[in-house]
Amino acid sequence: MASKESKRSSAKGKKEVKKETGLGLTYKKDENFGEWYSEVVVNAEMIEYYDISGCYIVRPWAMSIWEIMQTFFDAEIKKMNIKNCYFPLFVTPAALQKEKDHVEGFAPEVAWVTKSGDSELEVPIAIRPTSETIMYPYFSKWIRGHRDLPLRLNQWCNVVRWEFSHPTPFIRSREFLWQEGHTAFATKEEADAEVLDILELYRRIYEEFLAIPVTKGKKSELEKFAGGLYTTTVEAFIPNSGRGIQGATSHCLGQNFAKMSEIFFENEKGEKAMVWQNSWAYTTRTIGVMVMVHGDDKGLVLPPKVASLQVIVIPVPYKDADTQGIFDACSSTVQKLLECGIRVEADIRDNYSPGWKYSHWEMKGVPLRIEIGPKDLANKQVRVVRRDNGAKIDIPMESIAEDVKGMLVAIQQNLFDVAKQKRNACVQVANTWDEFVKALNDKKLVLAPWCDEKDVEKDVKARTKGEMGAAKTLCCPFEQPELPEGTLCFASGKPAKIWSYWGRSY
């Protein structure tokens, strides 16, 4: 069988032999981070590369993570009385081009349909890169009076941005899945409040589900959403590459789109007024950030809250031992844990050794492994091995459900704590240009006093351009350190107005 398989594999590309064994990674996270990432998403069976560049197959192991986050987020926004809907994938050039700044931001990446069957379309049709210009003409139609407000819609869908910079699974792909919320309010106060409510949900997705620390903050004028008023963000950081990554964004669009789409309403005083709008989104990128932050040289490491399989039970039979007893103990363990709502399976395949199974499930990042062998059976215990830190603990059969529950909570917390500690260790304050450049080259997350001027950010980008990409603002954190009077901007030497995080980014 091995020879037949390697023949098939070699016909298709060299990566497959490794995948076949599922036993280990060629690259190390600290040595070849980019290659390590590409390998781990494939070997852990999250992603399959597709024959169109920049498009990826999201396999069930990754899709289940997306679904768990979706269940959480969808329930939360429904509590806020936000309703799901579905707008078309396609948009006419006329609608797409209505908002000038907005279309400038997206135009280079828009995919155009020009043919159906063998016929040319009369007018080419764009595929949505985002849905502001698709939705808002209808907001104008549906909103008449103040009683029609707020209008709060969301959709779960795919979007297409035909980018030409390095495609990376989850992180930067030409098609991706997301939710996009689009809302309209009578007052700016209500819009402002929602922006932060949603941002808090995004923080919870990262911190509570994916165990990834993020910084809440505001994007600079240069980095804000094209056509919007201001953009808030949860920013994560990848220590291995020294790059920031925009986790999810919640935009206040102000009244700019409302003006273009003529979204007026009659207010309580009977006057004609214009709505205030928000839009907000998070994408499958979340999964990539999780892989980058927690993965190790053995493969993926899944936080228990997003793991579709939290515990894998592996029988470890021994030739003279009571094999049936071991398998029965595995079954009853699975049963006990299932009854407590733990997502658990036993791997009772007889064509793989326990050692192979250990490696396999480590690659896939399952948070806890339970081994049951003759000695465990005799002692009425099981051996539990943590994926996050490799710790091995024998726990009595009797208290297995509570113990495992407790360990899953501990793993979730530990992953977050370790990630936060690593992230914090990367933060470097830079007060001068030289300090800034050094910190950047040391792959730090740079916190610097800034004059908050667009041209200065442009200048920093120009001066740091190079193979690694230019540095830019990541966000101005809501939690601002003290800024003593007289502090100067690290880049322009003008008086600093704000602390901002800077760095290269994904």
Added chain:
Amino acid sequence: MASKESKRSSAKGKKEVKKETGLGLTYKKDENFGEWYSEVVVNAEMIEYYDISGCYIVRPWAMSIWEIMQTFFDAEIKKMNIKNCYFPLFVTPAALQKEKDHVEGFAPEVAWVTKSGDSELEVPIAIRPTSETIMYPYFSKWIRGHRDLPLRLNQWCNVVRWEFSHPTPFIRSREFLWQEGHTAFATKEEADAEVLDILELYRRIYEEFLAIPVTKGKKSELEKFAGGLYTTTVEAFIPNSGRGIQGATSHCLGQNFAKMSEIFFENEKGEKAMVWQNSWAYTTRTIGVMVMVHGDDKGLVLPPKVASLQVIVIPVPYKDADTQGIFDACSSTVQKLLECGIRVEADIRDNYSPGWKYSHWEMKGVPLRIEIGPKDLANKQVRVVRRDNGAKIDIPMESIAEDVKGMLVAIQQNLFDVAKQKRNACVQVANTWDEFVKALNDKKLVLAPWCDEKDVEKDVKARTKGEMGAAKTLCCPFEQPELPEGTLCFASGKPAKIWSYWGRSY
């Protein structure tokens, strides 16, 4: 305010004035069925027409129905160990064209992306009309041995079929939402069994959720899925138009796609074998069938199981009466019903009369209306009005939760019973060509003995061509009436082999 609104409306198109009032339909279901349908999906706020022909906006009122069905179906297939995934929207011409019959079936409707930004793509890329040719090359990669089988995947996504025949909201649109399941088995027996398991879920969606009777059966050779082995279907019927409608299909693909995509595996004997495959899907069309079957001249009629709002509570204050008491009774009614898991809201808007509200919620199809006025308050009762049959019943406050629960069950059952009775009344047996043509012209669902030959079906299509569209087989029902020996085919006069349903269809 009214004058301002009608000004805005007239600026945008004449349909809107009516929508604004939400009070009634211009067309009657029995007189102008097509116009009635277009009007009801808009006025009930399910659909908004979009500025690209054949694309529609699915508004929250319709989306919530889709989500309820999705929750059911997704849980059921997960029990069957079918896993969700996501494959790309795009497919290369080479992959799309691999299976000849299949591509012939879909080619005329394929939308092609040829440009991104201002650049021409090197090779045009197709948007998926369905995902067989996208997925199966990767099935080939993932499946090696019998232990990799069965492979059972599903995705919830959008697909695009750029059809030029009459677009109709939900029923025939250029983009629609669906789930598509794609599975591979070691044996034909397993594949055959799954085809029927899934078909049973589709029956349950129609009969248990949408309260629509369907017929399970097999498609003819001419009507089966392009490239597949055989197609099973749940067929519904629309009495008003006298047309059949394919509800959802579950295909056994046999080994045809497996051959093209080289999906081999090593079986338990160590031999090279080829997988057996299925694919199956249901779409947002389900919602359209529901509107057509249950709707009436007052608007939509929602079966309680798919209604996002099952009960609307309306206060009916009277000038001298205890208005606060009435509003309090509405609140406590809502509270009691919510606690029983009933989806309920109160409409306490003060700018609409009770009468306007009755019409509004009737248009939207809410199954039960509860009215609370001074007399009800005095008598410790509420008045309940059924949407399905208009029945008005006073029920005591005390037993409201159980009574309402029971009524919702009764409405669900009654909708199904009435629909089934109407459908059954349309079935007409035709033994001869003349009987067949007469039944067709009488808008009947024709059951006829047939020789089961492809050329005869082609001939029937040719002979019935006309303004209304040609007649074709809808399905050969699994439950076959007795076919006495010597029975002849209604169309060819050859010996009949099977009973088949025939009709015009959507």
